[in-house]
Amino acid sequence: MRQSQGLLRAAALAGALLAPALAAAQSAPGVTADTLRIGSFGALTGPGYLYGRLVMNGVEAVFDQVNARGGVHGRRLVLVREDDRCEPGAAIAATRKLIHQEQVFALIGGGCSNATIAARAEIEQSGIPFLVFASVHDGITMPRARNIFSTALTSTIESQAQLAYALEQGARRIAVVSMRDAWGRARYQPLMEEFRRRGVSPVADEEITPDANDATPQVLRLRQANADAVIMLLYPKPGAVFLRDAARFGYRPLAIGQSGIADPAAFEEQVGVPGATARFVTISMVRYTPDMPEVAPWRDAIQAKYPGDRLSVFNLFGVGAAQVLVEALRRAGPEPTRERLIEALNGIRDFPTDAFGGGITCTPEDGRCNKTVVWIQKEPGGPIRVIGTTTVR
């Protein structure tokens, strides 16, 4: 009798101790005894699929690896995808569906900046932890929302790194050629602030429209200003027109691009004039090119899971972001809640991934967790090479 009473007391005590944890686990949306549902939104269709579907494929490759090793605290990771088609309205609908209908535990996603910015309010209000994997606009992470983190480089970080790189290379007369649409302004303004902060003035400041077919006036003005380095805040099309016309006049300054021109091989073709990209460097978010042996395991994983696909840098964005999320999920413990995951993300310090240029650090004050840009260059007719990194502090 006494023994059974003891057992009852022990059971009651265990129940009392475990109840909050069980309740928390049960109340955390997207968490079951054996699964963790993670939502992702981005473009699955249309030209923006590079920043959506391909990045998600990288995330899924990491989840598969984690699941094959037993999951996170015994739970399999399940990725639930929604298509935002790079459209603001679709992004809001996608996040609402993931949060309220699919009841996912956390979000990892965001391809096109305009779509992700539109979804920010919904995500911030819901309090769901969100890790941005590709969108670069500062407005997504700033001002700080406590539940939003990003492993994508932001436009401010890239602009600061561009100027730092020009100065590191010994450039004395630095010029800027930029687009002044919303995308361009998001980079132009922080770049000008960085010029002021460093006490440097651009020797020329020219503008090109996104659809420009000729850049002769801009090239002539930059040449007249004798600029030895040009910071390009341009999409590939105006960037290609600019370098093509610069080559026409034999003007070959150090041309410093950013992640808007992420594929130097395609860019070389777009420029179309042999040798015109010889002094062009650009920013990559990842420190490896898809053909490097260091990423062979991910190349095999992607090609096995998605027959016909070849590993791309966009897959690697997803690999790096997913590794950060998985680490935070581990740190959130066996009974995860959204609050614990946010706390765990805020505790990530100098975390190494298989993709990014440097360690990932997130803090309660700054959700921009990746501050290391990787410089890549393609010698005309040669392979793409990683030539260095710049960490912005």
Place this chain on the structure above:
Amino acid sequence: MLSYLLLSGLTTGSIYALVALGIVLVYKATGTINFAHGDQLMIAGFLAFTLHVLLGLPYLVALAGAVAGSFALGAVAAQVGFRAVLRTSLVNVVLATLGLAFVLKGFARLTWGGISDYLSFPPLVRPEPILIGDMVLLPQQLVVTAGALAVMGLFALFFRLTTIGKAMQATADNPRAARLVGIRVERIHLLAFAVGAAIAGAGATLMAPLTLLYPDIGFMLFIKGFAAAVLGGLTSLPGALVGGIAIGVVEALAAGYIHSSFLEVSAFVAIMATLVLRPRGLMGGPPPRRA
């Protein structure tokens, strides 16, 4: 610097002129503006890309294919989409052409949008810049300028020397009178849309190495081509050429001598000023009567 800027204006203006020629041709025959013209041009560019780059066919075969494909697309669009509305109000025609523009853009995004952001198209001639005197230019720029001149010349002859061309002129001048003398006005309208699209096909294949290809290129080219057509006079084929080159030159001079931020606005200021002084454009005649 002046000579470089003038040459830059000439080559860019040739692109605008090639677009404007198709717009003017349709306007001359039907009295309406085809707002889908830029997107027909974009589709023609992708068609040439498919034939030349993806299927490996020779450039001239791709050019012929793009022209023939565009002609067929223009004819089908006119028959299915515009024939009925041409008899109604001008607003309905405008809406029909705008609708076609969106359909074409969507089709291009679905079909070619996943290949790359901007597709490069190999030039017809060598890619290295050449020197003419102290002028530096790309051979493909010469090809575009020559193409614009050739298309304009061919259509000037077409309107003067061929029966169909004369029938088009007659229909544009007075559709009722044309009908009375036995001209099948609906067929002329269909032909105008088809030939206008064929010009877009030729233009797209010539300019694609300079402009690159992407689904949104049509609207920008249409705006500049339409501006060139308005400046030159909507009823004048030589006016389209003059208007295109004038806009290109004004843009280049403003960007070169004032600042690059003046490039876009300068052309439209020049157009407004011209239209205040010459409401029918530089070389335009009276507008065609609608049937």
